[in-house]
Amino acid sequence: MIMTVGTAAPLLLHREHRSLLDRIAADPSGPLALGVTGVGGHGKTALLAELARLHRQAGQTVATTVDDDAPARPDTVLLVDDAHLLDDTRLATLRRLADSDRHRLVVAYRPWPRRAALTELADTLRRHAEPVLLTPLTADQTAARLGPGTEPGLRSDLADFVHGQTGGVPRDVDRLARALRGTQLPPAVPPQPAVLEFGPDLDRLPHAARRLLLALAGGVPLPVDLLATLLDQTPEAVADLVNATRAAGLLTAEHRITPLVRHAVITLSPPADRTAVWRRLIDLRLARGGAVLPLVRSSHATGTLGDCPAPALRAAAEEALAQEPALAAELFATATASGGAADARQAAAAALAGDLDTALRLADRLLATATPVDRAEAATVAATALAHRGQIARSVELYHWSGTSPASAFATIGALATGRRSDPPGGDGAAATAPPTLLAGAARLMAEGVRESVDGSPTAALSALMQAAALLEPDGRTVLLPDSPAALAALTAVHCAELDIAERVLDRATASGTGGPLLARRHRLLRAWILMLRGSTGAAAEALTAVTAEGGPLESRDLIFATGLEIGVARRNSDLGALQRGWGHALEAVLRHPVDLFTLLPLGELAIAAARLGDLDRLEPHLHRARQLLDDLGGPALWSAPLHWCGLHAAILADRPATADEHVAALVAAADHSRYAAVVATAAVRWVEVLRGTVDPVRVEAAARGLYDAGLRWDAARLAGQAAIRTSDRRAMSTLLDCARMFQGRPSGARGGPRSPVDESAPAAGTEVDVAPRHRLSEREHEVAELVLAGLTYREIGDRLFISAKTVEHHVARMRSRLHCANRAELLALLRTVVAERVSASTVASWPERTTP
Numbered sequence: 001m002i003m004t005v006g007t008a009a010p011l012l013l014h015r016e017h018r019s020l021l022d023r024i025a026a027d028p029s030g031p032l033a034l035g036v037t038g039v040g041g042h043g044k045t046a047l048l049a050e051l052a053r054l055h056r057q058a059g060q061t062v063a064t065t066v067d068d069d070a071p072a073r074p075d076t077v078l079l080v081d082d083a084h085l086l087d088d089t090r091l092a093t094l095r096r097l098a099d100s101d102r103h104r105l106v107v108a109y110r111p112w113p114r115r116a117a118l119t120e121l122a123d124t125l126r127r128h129a130e131p132v133l134l135t136p137l138t139a140d141q142t143a144a145r146l147g148p149g150t151e152p153g154l155r156s157d158l159a160d161f162v163h164g165q166t167g168g169v170p171r172d173v174d175r176l177a178r179a180l181r182g183t184q185l186p187p188a189v190p191p192q193p194a195v196l197e198f199g200p201d202l203d204r205l206p207h208a209a210r211r212l213l214l215a216l217a218g219g220v221p222l223p224v225d226l227l228a229t230l231l232d233q234t235p236e237a238v239a240d241l242v243n244a245t246r247a248a249g250l251l252t253a254e255h256r257i258t259p260l261v262r263h264a265v266i267t268l269s270p271p272a273d274r275t276a277v278w279r280r281l282i283d284l285r286l287a288r289g290g291a292v293l294p295l296v297r298s299s300h301a302t303g304t305l306g307d308c309p310a311p312a313l314r315a316a317a318e319e320a321l322a323q324e325p326a327l328a329a330e331l332f333a334t335a336t337a338s339g340g341a342a343d344a345r346q347a348a349a350a351a352l353a354g355d356l357d358t359a360l361r362l363a364d365r366l367l368a369t370a371t372p373v374d375r376a377e378a379a380t381v382a383a384t385a386l387a388h389r390g391q392i393a394r395s396v397e398l399y400h401w402s403g404t405s406p407a408s409a410f411a412t413i414g415a416l417a418t419g420r421r422s423d424p425p426g427g428d429g430a431a432a433t434a435p436p437t438l439l440a441g442a443a444r445l446m447a448e449g450v451r452e453s454v455d456g457s458p459t460a461a462l463s464a465l466m467q468a469a470a471l472l473e474p475d476g477r478t479v480l481l482p483d484s485p486a487a488l489a490a491l492t493a494v495h496c497a498e499l500d501i502a503e504r505v506l507d508r509a510t511a512s513g514t515g516g517p518l519l520a521r522r523h524r525l526l527r528a529w530i531l532m533l534r535g536s537t538g539a540a541a542e543a544l545t546a547v548t549a550e551g552g553p554l555e556s557r558d559l560i561f562a563t564g565l566e567i568g569v570a571r572r573n574s575d576l577g578a579l580q581r582g583w584g585h586a587l588e589a590v591l592r593h594p595v596d597l598f599t600l601l602p603l604g605e606l607a608i609a610a611a612r613l614g615d616l617d618r619l620e621p622h623l624h625r626a627r628q629l630l631d632d633l634g635g636p637a638l639w640s641a642p643l644h645w646c647g648l649h650a651a652i653l654a655d656r657p658a659t660a661d662e663h664v665a666a667l668v669a670a671a672d673h674s675r676y677a678a679v680v681a682t683a684a685v686r687w688v689e690v691l692r693g694t695v696d697p698v699r700v701e702a703a704a705r706g707l708y709d710a711g712l713r714w715d716a717a718r719l720a721g722q723a724a725i726r727t728s729d730r731r732a733m734s735t736l737l738d739c740a741r742m743f744q745g746r747p748s749g750a751r752g753g754p755r756s757p758v759d760e761s762a763p764a765a766g767t768e769v770d771v772a773p774r775h776r777l778s779e780r781e782h783e784v785a786e787l788v789l790a791g792l793t794y795r796e797i798g799d800r801l802f803i804s805a806k807t808v809e810h811h812v813a814r815m816r817s818r819l820h821c822a823n824r825a826e827l828l829a830l831l832r833t834v835v836a837e838r839v840s841a842s843t844v845a846s847w848p849e850r851t852t853p
Contacts, residue, residue: 020132024051028058032077032104035125037111038134040201041171041249044108047132048079051106066090076104083109084118084247091117098124112247136168136252145170146177161186165260167252172260190263198264201248208233209241213250213265214277216257219294220285230281266302275307282312293319296331310335317349322477325352325516342366344377348480352516356385356555376402380480383407387482388518390556390593392418395482409443410482413450417596419632421454439479442471446485449492454636458496458674461638465489469505469514476514483522483598484515490526491598495638497676499530499711506530521547521554525561529568529601535714535744537569544569556593563589564602567609572714574796579609587618595625597639604646611653623647637673640666645680652691664688679706683719690723697723697732701739708743717743721802740802777815777834784811785831 024032038044052062061076066086080086080094097103098121107125109118125131137145143159158180166172179194180187202210208231215222215230222230227238245251250261257265266274278295285292296316299305305313317331332346344366351359359381366378383398392414399411415421449464468485476484486509493502506527510520528543544565548554554562563586570578586606593599603619603626610616630640644663651660664684671681686703689696700723708716717740724736777785780801787797794805794812801808812827819834821827 021050021054024054028055028060029075031101031128032106033098033101033125033128034106035122035129035131036106036108036134037122037131038108039110039247039249041169042134042136043170044134045081046170047134048081048106048108051077052079066093078103078105080105080107083107083121084113086118088115088117091115091121095121095124098128110247112243137163137170137173138168139163142166142168142173145173158183158186165190165258167258169249169258171249172258176260190260194260195264195267198261199268201250202265202268205245205248205250206241208237209245210265210269211273211277212238212241212245213257213261214269214274215281216251217262217265218278218281218298219262220281220291226284226288230277230284266298271302271304274302275304279307279309282308286312286315291319292316297327300327305331305334306338308334308338310338313338314345317345321349321352322475322513322516325349326355329353329355329358342370344370344374344381347378347381351381351385351480352478352518354517354551354555356388359385376404380404380407383410384480384482387414388555388557390596392594392596399482405440406437406443409440409447412447413488414482416450416454416633417598418594419597419629421633438471438475442468442479442485445471446488449485449488453492453495453638454633458492458638462489462492462496462498462501465492466501466505469509472514473508473512476509476512477516479515481515481519484509484519486514487519487522487526488598490523490530491601492638494526494530494533494601495642495676496674497679497710497712499533502530503527517551521551521558522561525558525565528565529561530711532565532568532572533714534711535572535717537572537714540565541569556589557599560589560593560599560602564605568605571605571609571612574792574800576793576796577791579613583609583613583615590619590622595622595629597629597633600626600639600643604643607646607650608653611650614654616650616654637670637677641670641674641677641680644670645684648684648687652687660688676710679710679712683707683715687719687722690719690726693726695723695727695729695732697727697729697736700736704739704743713743713745717741721799724802725798725804737802777818781811781815782834784808785815785834788812789828789831 020034023030036044036047052064055062055077059075063076063078064080066078066080078097083091083094086094094105094107095117097105098107107121109122122131139159142163143156146159146162162173162176162180166176175194175197176190179191202213205213211231212227215227224235224238227233228235231238231241233241242251242255246253246255251257278299282292282295284290285295292312293316296305296308296312299308308316313331313335317328317335320328320331326349329346329349332343332349336342336346342362342365344363347359347362347366350356350362363378363382363385366374367382370378379398379402383395383402386392386395386398387410396411396414396418399407399414445464445468449461449468452458452461452464465485466489469489472479472485486505489505490502493499493505506523509515510523510527513520514523524543524547528540528547531537531540531543544562548562553559563582566582567579567586570576570582586609590603590606595603603622607616607619607623610619626643630636630643633639644666648660648663648667651657651663664681667677667681667684670677672678683703683706686696686700690700700719704716704720704723706716707713707719720736720740720743724733724740727733727736783801784797787800792800794808797803797808798805815831816824816827819827819830821830
């Protein structure tokens, strides 16, 4: 039930109280002895005003004051507000009136202060009827109280903001609603007019109660004994202060402060009072070993961070490190600026936040000036930052110099990544005496896993790296890593054709925040890479856009994966324009990041693009370095196979058959080492046979299915499609085309799928679509028209549709004749009209996912 009192805000009652006003409206002169209770701001006055209106409308006399001459007329009703403020004499008078059963009265009061006379009155009224208990509004009631005036679809957001800020206290809802009148979107902070309305409420409170609110506004748990010390009060006095503040409607039933009241308390309190309370509270929390970050964060929001003592800032920074490393770095910097000594924790926080410039600058300074302990940590910070920037040789040097157990393991990983099997001397003694922390254990497992990937079993390598990833999940957000075990596990899994495992380990690392923001984008880029390998180019492009749109510029390692993704998606979509536009950035990324073991995937992808663009010679020095690195490691098949697979396709595009044969031979030699090597070795043999005119449909289909089962679905569709357009056996062609459609995720024979080249000269029965009476094209001709308008060449269109370039040329000639076009320019102009009419008529399904280079 919603009732309006004059121009006041609507009065909303809960379901159990709705019948009260209905009963009074039906019988205004009936018996009435009722108590109404609720804390300040919950609508007692509004309810009494509504009762007064109902009685006056019925011709009744309404009295609002209590005196010795109690109302005796039967047509008089007594409505008393704020009975908790009355003296004992007037409360006794009201109790006598309620006892007499001859008078009608409603008494409203707060639950505190609760003197004995008020308790006796409440008990007397309860014998006549249960009191009306006014409680906060529900979320739906808050939305209803806001009323009309917000845009459709935005009202719920605004209502949620108001309810969240006020906790449903009707007085506060009304204040915020007035200040937001005409607003469509929730603001970042409550408007100033709503905040200023709390001034009188705060002024009426005792000074100790205002200090209590300031302490609660700090955002930390406050047990009674801590509050007693803070406020210099006894626990009993503190309880009274809490009750008084709660009765004023400034605390919730759980004795918490709502965001709106908190903002008002912080804004309207004198700065000196606020600083004094928070400074004392920080000191007390530090002495007890409690969290101080909420208090320091509040000081940060009010611009008084400099008032916090350096020990508190450092303690708060350590607390913030897991969730907000950027804030932690700022707090460390403020502590240093306020007179504290600089240490490596600030550099570590900056690195975790992804600010490698600051991290390197601070670490380099500390390496020359700090204590031995800080110098060792500074070396670790610098080594980590350099690893992310591709300077792995210098990173290995610094890790060994730092002398810690995890650093020694990271140095081993870095050495292997650059083709060095033996570690430089140093670090072994530290490893033997270091405490067996989670980080130390994870680092050793990471080094073991990378060694196994080079010298041993892919399964053992993947197992060790996944164990390392699991070890770091509980506290991985604060661990500074040159690379995450999850990323290395995912790379290893991709090289083993275990894409499902790679996805899961990356998802777990993302959920646990391993490595903090510094490694967050790496995990997401690798996840996008897997999407691309599966042929989900649209999803991969969306993921890449999301990664590059947030934060600052990508570091060199992430940049080479991002450009590899961009180029790889463009190649699979046959988007020559995007390939050409992205190629310059890709070359820059390659130049910025020296070749290492863990960036061979994007290097191989870029090699194919370089061959497609006729620019393979510019990438050759980097490919030579990659081959040399692998040779230095003894040619590990796990890391070599994907590079040979990409090299094969680059050689095919560059028309280098001898080089292609070399890659095939290398893949066949590695076939026994891993599932990936076995699958791509078989596919490589079939691919070269197909290109040389030998198409064995059974073997081709088996090889393509092997690629598909290994997660390389785009490659599977490509192999089947290439074989289909090169065989003269119509039955084999049909079978292979059906396989290609299936590998693309389209049903066999689906609309938009490729047809047999022998059928391309004429449309099949029933495939013409009426777009306009004079524009009648077959389904396949519409597909070709869209791709012609997209700027693709005949060869690219043929690759996309699994037909020959000659067949595409035939379609274009047929369309030109059918549409009576004198030249190509006329044809293109008319095709734009045909395609536009077709789209606007919504007579075709969306274009299928593009899956060919």
